[in-house]
Amino acid sequence: MEKFMDFRDKLILAPMAGVCDQPFRLLCKEQGCDILYSEMVSAKAIYYNNKNTKPLLAMDEREKPFGLQLFGSDPVIMAEMAKKIEGNGYSFIDINMGCPVPKVVNNGEGSALMKDPLLVGRIVETVANAISIPLTIKIRSGFDPEHINAPEIAHIAQESGAAAVAVHGRTRQQYYQGHADWDVIARVKQVCNIPVIGNGDINTPKDIIDMRNQTDCDGFMIGRGARGNPWIFRDMKYYYEHGDLPPRPDAHEVRGMILRHARLMTEFKGEYIGIHEMRKHVAWYSAGMYDSARLRGLVNEVETYDELVELLDRWEESIPEKVM
Known part of the structure; x- marks a missing residue:
């Protein structure tokens, strides 16, 4: 065969x-x-x-x-x-x-x-x-x-x-x-x-x-x-x-993808492992975006899905409208 x-x-x-x-x-x-x-x-x-x-x-x-x-x-x-x-x-x-x-x-x-x-x-x-x-x-x-x-x-x-x-x-x-x-x-x-x-x-x-x-x-x-x-x-x-590229994902779309990713991770691996493994992904998702260095530091303190939601909400709200 x-x-x-x-x-x-x-x-x-x-x-x-x-x-x-x-x-x-x-x-x-x-x-x-x-x-x-x-x-x-x-x-x-x-x-x-x-x-x-x-x-x-x-x-x-x-x-x-x-x-x-x-x-x-x-x-x-x-x-x-x-x-x-x-x-x-x-x-x-x-x-x-x-x-x-x-x-x-x-x-x-x-x-x-x-x-x-x-x-x-x-x-x-x-x-x-x-x-x-x-x-x-x-x-x-x-x-x-x-x-x-x-x-x-x-x-x-x-x-x-x-x-x-x-x-x-x-x-x-x-x-x-x-x-x-x-x-x-x-x-x-x-x-x-x-x-x-x-x-x-x-x-x-x-x-x-x-x-x-x-x-x-x-x-x-x-x-x-x-x-x-x-x-x-x-x-x-x-x-x-x-023949061209679609618009790059803005902060709101990036936030949504990170949280969807985090939900899948916690369902598949449990919250503790899932959220800890999401830390590196958040750094990759946010690379080059507004205030990403501070976000990378703060995400390393996150332990739960709810804490990740709160952090990303604060991050998105802090981004000036002209940067969005």
Whole structure:
């Protein structure tokens, strides 16, 4: 059976750990995001029934098409856990081969896999053969500037059964610094017949046009540009239809989105965890807005949803009309 996922011209939310939980994904979906991924989930954690994996595995039907992203380095465990969870209704399984975090890399997982092309092939083949839904991978341009091997890794993955590959145009050594190298994405596209998803430095509709022209990639994955800005997907689609951008959200709309986000967070994680995790989101939502520095400081003292409502009410009321 051919395993196919349609990524052509799709806007995709990158699987950012600590950001792309279900509440945020739902907001992005409402704003026009086409395809969602989970935060990365450890295959070993699923194997050992770690209770912390339960919310990471959660999926709402409204999120589809939805990919569950696994990370690990043992082909057998990866395959067994992928087979175990595919019945949860996911549209596809993705393997993380790009995470730069030391505790992941030092365990031979994430972007460390790019140093071992043979292991990449074994993992992809073993997992792809174990599941009935498509398998995709997410990689970086390479581990460091001396080893830019994304085209090789992508071709191996394709020949081993991967249905698509997402390429972040930075090395592991770069983390998220500097500029993404879109030329590497173009080289991956040249050697692959499967869909190639471009990732890195997509912050505006023009970036998508430029990436398409430079790389001919199939889909477009937005990461940090979506933090505090689920409207980015709406804006990009509006641009294609009308040739310009809609008005930027004003303080009232931002306040409304923050509170909707907070409600979803408290429903999903409970008030204590939900509100504490909202603090970073409030900082992202309000970046560049009136009195945002003071708001960032005050939100770190908020403990309940009602306190957040009061703080945002005071913030909105304090904004001069000419700034609104």
